[in-house]
Every structure is written in C-alpha cells, then in structure tokens.
Amino acid sequence: MAANPVRASYRSLSSRLLWLTLAIVLLTEGLIFFPSLGHERRVWLQRHVREANIAALAVAGAPHGLLDPATRDDLLRLSGDELIRLHRASGVELVLAPPEEITPVARYDLRHETQLASVGYALVDLFRSQDRPITIIGNSPLRPKTVVELIMHERELLDVLHDYAWSIAGLSLIIAAVTGALVYFAMLALLVRPIRRITGSIVAFRADPERGVPIDAEAVSLLGDDEMAEAARELADMQRELRAALWRNARLAALGTAVATVSHDLRGILASAMLAADDLTQNLDGRVRRSGEMVVRAIERATEMVRRTLDFAREGPPPVTRTRFPLRWLIGEVREAMLPEAAGFSIAPCLDDDLLITGDRDLLFRVFVNLLRNAAEAGAGRVTVKAKMVAGVVEILIEDNGPGLPEPVRQNLFRPFVGSYRRGGTGLGLAIARDLMRAHGGDLELAETGPNGTIFRLTLPSQPEESTPPVAARQSATP
Template sequence: MKRPQRKTFMRHLELELFGTSLSGRVLWLTVAIILGVELVLLTPMLGNERQHWLWDHISLAHIAALSAAIPQNNNLAPPPAQFLPQLPDVEAIKLTLPDSTVRQVASGRIAQPARLIYLAHETVLYSSWRALQRIAGLGAARIEVIAPSPLQAGATVDIIANAAPLNKDLRGYASHLAVISLIVALVTGLLLFAALNRLLVRPMRIMTESISGFRNDPEHAGQSELTSLAARGDDEIAQAAQELKEMLETMRTALWRNARLAALGTSVAKISHDLRNILSSALLVASHLQDSTDPSAQRAAHTLGGAVERAVQLVSRTVDFAREGPPAIIRTPVCLRDVLDEAILAVRPDGAVITIENHVPAELVLPLDRMQIYRVLLNLLRNAAEAGAKAVVVTAETETDAPKIIVTDYGPGLPPRVLQNLFKPFAGSGRQGSSGLGLVISRDLMRAHGGELTLAQTGPLGTVFVLELSGSDMPAPALPLPQTPYKSTGPMEFF
C-alpha cells in the first residue's frame, strides 16, 4: 500500500515542480529572478578577476626584469628566454625604475599588440565589460599592459602578453560562478517553494477542493481540512477559510431548505388536481345551498364558498412559489388602466366596504404579461381590503424613463411583525391562516418583468406600494402619505 501512495506523491510533486501549477511557476520564477540578480551582482567579480590577473602579471614581470638585470636604453632587446620561466604567456617586459633606469626582457620576436591597456586608469565597471568581451571571444589576441609597479613606488612596468590564458582563466572563473549561482538559486527557490506551498498553495488547494467537493456533493462534502485551516491563526488565509466555511454552510442550509420547498411544491402539484376536483364538488354543493330559501342555508353556502375559494388560492400560490425558475413572461401591449379595472372588479372583501379610484392614464400602454400584472395588482388590492383600508388610490408616474404604478391604501398600516418579514414566504402575513406568499410571488413576477415591487411608506394613515415597470436597480423613492384623511376627488366605485 505504501508504494502506490509514494508513486502518487512523486507524480503530484513532479506536476507541481514542472507542470502549470502555481507553486511550480513560483519556483521557476524565483530561480529566474535569483539568477538575474546574481548575474548583476557577480558581473563585477569577473572584472575584479581580470584586474587581478593583469596585476599579478605586472608584479611577476617586475620581478623577472629585476632578475634579468639587463639594462637597455629606450628599446626592448631580446635577452635569453630563460629569464621568463614563470611567465610563459608574456613576450616582453619593460621596467622603468624611479631613477629612469630602464630594464627590458624579451622572449623572442615581438608582434605588434592589438590593444593597449592602461591598468591604473581602469574602473571595475569598464574591466567587467572587457571581461565579458573576453569570455565571448571578442577580445584581442595580444595585449600591452602599462601600469605602475605594485612592488616599488615610482616604477612603471610595460608588458606584452598573449591574451589566450586570460580568456581561459575568465571562462573558468565564470563557469565556477555560474555553477554556484545555479545551486544558490535552486536551493533558494526550493526553500521558497516549500514555504509558499505550506503557507499559500496548500491552503488554496484545500479551499479549491472544498468548493469542488461542495459542487459535486453539497450535502455530504466534508470540511474537516477547511475547519483546521480556518483555526490555524488570524492571518488572511485563515480568515478566507473561515468565510468560505461559513458561506458553504449557509449555502448548504439554503439548498436543504430549497430542496424541502421543491419537494413540497412537487407534492402539492401532484395533489392539486385531485384536491381541486374535491373542492369543485364542495363548490357545487355550495351553489345548490345558495338556491335554498332557508336563510341559514344561504349563509352556510356563502361561508363554504369563501372557504373553498381560499383553499384553492392557497394551493395555487404554494405551487407557484415552489415552482423552479422565474415565472414565464409573455409580453404583449397592455393598457394598465384596463387591467386595473379588471382587478378592481375582482375584489370581493367579505363584509367590507372600500372605495377604489383608478387614476392610471388610459394612454399608458407597455409590453407586459397581462395575466401576471393582473395578479400583482389584484393581490395588492385584496391585501389592502383585507387589512381594513377604507379607500385605495392608484396613480401612475410617467415623466421618467421608468414608469411607476403607485398603490396607496388609507388603512391602519402594516404592523411591525409584518414589516420584519414582509417578503419572506410563510412568515410575512398579518392575517390568521394566510400563507404569506402573495407579496413574495408578486415581487417575483415584477422582477421577472425587469422591474421591482417595493414598500415605499407605511404608517397610521396608510400604506404605499410602488411597482417599477423597468429594469432599474434604483430603489423606489419614499412617497409621502397624505397628512389629511381621505376625501374623494372624483367618481368612486363601491364594492
């Protein structure tokens, strides 16, 4: 069992080091940066190595000239070759002493040198540039070097030398530096790779795997590693892991709740057909009872009919809310005033008297789903009637690019408990036995149209709802309620 695990680990490590993973990219980027920095820092060392080679030859040439002890006047004469046994690459030496005495040593016929070097005037930067040229094979084959002798103040040494040994020495030194630089870069990169892999890459992999596991199996995805990562400290990674853990838990709870609602919707949808058949029979009995001459039977029929109608509405709303996806919208040119008139005619509050004024202009025609807008308006009017409003005024704002329908009811206003759960399913109703789905479904229908349903104002003088008929994301303005009791300003309809 250990061998497959080891093989898997080695393959994973190989993918991290040489693949397209973030840790592998960090490793090789680190190595490249370190090599670049070392190239900049180590280039002056090549210049120093070149200068050391030249100064060493100047010193050895001084000693060789003194050993030869053959003074010449202003010319380089070829002495015996044995005077240059330690400097095989030096062809000639000229030593000028402080008293202007000149001593010369030559190994044979001297060719004209290709480059003259005044060593005392060279800077490290210039010497580094010349060293790089020699490593690249671009330097002259012979050089003449003139420098003050480091062995005797006031003495000057002039040598002619073959530059091939200098090229070889610089290339060997550069190779040595390159090997050391590569080893340092690799070791540093691996250490940085291990640190980043521990501190950043591994936590990112844990969070990525948690997200992937949640996507594949939201209900059973484990979060043990994510929990341990969130508990490791107060750094940014731990905070991100904690936020991710809480988000996944919230989403799991929401998915569970939605699954329950979907299951509820499926169950209700399956039984709704049979339930409506049963309720149809009850409505048929109620209609027969209404034909009776007995007043008590008529009252019972009226009560039975209302109860059956409310049951049908509850089933329909539950099915609509539990249906997956937004409601289907079929747009046609709709005259909002006509739709509102139909909704007003459909409002039948039990034992209540309400006046409803329709001030929507007849020329306001928009591309809407007539049935869905009708449902929204009907729900708002019924809510106002059942809340005890004595009057409702419906107006429109068409001056802007976002037309609004404003529904103002002159009732007691919404209680605080209802305001806290206004658009929450099964929790936002202020009436006993109501599902609280009416406003939720109405808002979903408005959003499906690209608009919005908002509560603009509520209080003891009444409540104002605003229907935005555009895709604007701006919140609806708070519309002031009238500060005086309702007074009719035109024809009214009584129900």
C-alpha cells in the first residue's frame, strides 16, 4: 500500500526540525514570559505607589493639611486610588479617604513580595475578570522610613496584564515563526538535502549495485568540505569498492562453476589413471614398479587437489551435525590418521579428559588435519594442542616449533589459491578450515608466528550438554 504523502511529509526530517524549532522557541519565550509578566505587575504597582505618594504630598502642602471634597476627589481620581495612607515612624497619617468606607478583599505587600510570588500573583490575575478592591503596601520612593498604603480597584491592573500578555504572545509567535522558518530553510539546505542525496544514492545503488553510479561527493554539501561531504566521499569509495567486488565475485562465481565441472570430470579420469598406475606397481620390473609408485603419488596429490577445489567451490556453508564429545578423543583420531604420512612429526595434546566440545566431529577432524598437516609441511617437528574455556567459548591453541611464516604468506594466509606456504600448494587448506570453523559459529585466526614457531587460535562456542545428542565413545581413538 502506498504511503500517505501528507503523513510522509509530516514525518520527514525537515518537518520534524521545523516543529522542534517552533517548540523550542515557544518554550524559551514562555520561560521569558512568566518572569517578565511578574515584573510588569510589580513595576506597575510601584508606579501606582509613587503616584499615590505624590498625591499625599499635595495634601501635605495644603493649608493646615485640609482639602475641600472636590479637590480630594480629583486627587483620588487622578491617582486611580480609593484611599491613601502614609505610615510614618510617629504613627499612621490618613491623608486621603473616601466619604464611605471600602473593605478590600485582598492585600499585597510589595516590601516582602518575592519575584516568584509576583509571577504567581500575575498568573492568577491573568485569568481573573472580576474587579475587586485591593490593598497595596509599599515603601515611599520620596520619603525615607515612610510606608504608603492605598486601596484601589483591580480593573486597571487586569487590563494592563491582559494587554501585556497578548502583546508578548503575539511577539513570541512572530519570533517563533521567523526563527523556525530561518532554521528550517538553513537545515533544509545544509542538512536535509545532503541527507536526501545520500539516501537517494544508497537506494539507487541498492537497486542495481553492478551498474549504479557512485554519488558525486562534491555536489552534496553547500559548504564544501564538511561532515556531509566527508560522509558522501566515504559512501562513494564504498560504492566503488563494492561494485568492483561484485564484478570480481561474479567472474569468480562463473570461474568456480567451470572449475567445479572440470574437477568433477577430472576425478573420473584420475580414477581410471589410478587403476592403471596400481597395475604398474605390481610389475616385476623394478624400474617400472618405481615409476608406477611415482605415478600413484602424483595421482593422489592431484586427486586431493581436486577434492579440495570441489569442497571450496561448494555453495553455502557445509551442513553441521552437532554432537558433544571430548576434544582429546578427536585429537587422538587426528594423530592416528597422520602417523603413516608424518614420520618424525609428533602431536602432544595437553588437554583435560573432561573438556567437551560441541560440533560436527567429521568437519572438525578435517580442520585439525589441515592445520597439523600444514605444520608438518612447514618444517615443524612437534605440535602442542591446548584448550581452555573462556566465557562460554572453547579456545583451542595449536602451537608448533616450526620456522614461522614469512610476511608474504601471512598477508594472504586465508586467501584461496594464493596463501600456500609450499610450492605447488593450492592454499585451500586454511581457507576451508576457517570456513568450517565459521560454519560452527567459531573462527580460526593466526595468533602468533616467528622464528620459535607458529600459534593458531580456534574458537568454538560451547553449548549446554542437553542441546546436542551424546556421542558414543570411540575407545580406539583415545590417546
């Protein structure tokens, strides 16, 4: 089902950046708005206290401190207050008072009001619509040690706070919109579009990797040499290497198929040649018999080479039939199998009888035979096999006392057809051995090599005993 374009646009990176920018700007404006609203309320009230104080000074300047009712009402109206008192050290002085008594419903003392309390009062007033008489107390800005107390109606303060809130809200929305648009277009040009180009190149290359064109790294970023350009260059290099590897693997696959077909036919030809060579070994003529033996050995080597080539050309990992058995038994079988062909070569297993491994016995047999035969062919006279359990993994070390591996061999050690130590070798032994170990979930690697010998490390996952069927003991293979 096709994706909804509106939903896809809403969930795009550019849209999310836009909404995130708007949210951050509005949140920042909100953090500024609340303290500024409390400050606006406090400043307005302090200004009102100052105006009341000025009105009180006008009364003090009148003859005998007396005013006619009309002048009193004008002063109260101009100051916006209903009552004004001055508190001095000598006592309370009633300066301006209305003819009737007014009972306030709230009292605010600016002398002890904190900034946080001002913010709280302002927020409450912001959502209030009722006009109430309130008492305001503050220090006189004109006379030291004098406190001004006034009673006023709250309507004007509420109107001021509402107007201020609306103006700040509108300004915040404008700032958020402008900032969000600027950030959106900047991120669109500097981040989103380069990511889209890189993503589009990945999708196109994945659809047809053999014919896909690597991304043009220079056209990705507007800033030139930045992180996006670096990512594009790395992607282009990877695409070129992957395309070359795919072409190479395609040719190797075709060559492998041809080699497998030829090798299969060649095995039949070698079988016929082996029968004829066996007849020559039975000849009474000594020279003919020796020639027959040489031919038999040559055919055996050719047959082994064909077998290894077919094993390597097999598609996919070999099937693994897992059983659980002592590693010492397997090394004993390998030693018995190698005795006829490795005169003067000894295998010393330093293994505990209770060390059990889980795997395909026949495949692991081939792994150890390949490794030990390579050691013998490299000139080693003795191989020591050690093993230990490390964090649920069996670690097996095969140490020989040979002359070590030269640098060219180490560089291509596990590469087929190029990693052979001896002349005429195929280099398939170690490659196949590593494939078999990886088919078990483990690995084979060169741990150390030098004039004193070579050490190969094999790792094999250890599984609980009940996960694999028990294997019957082969007493004849016990070393």
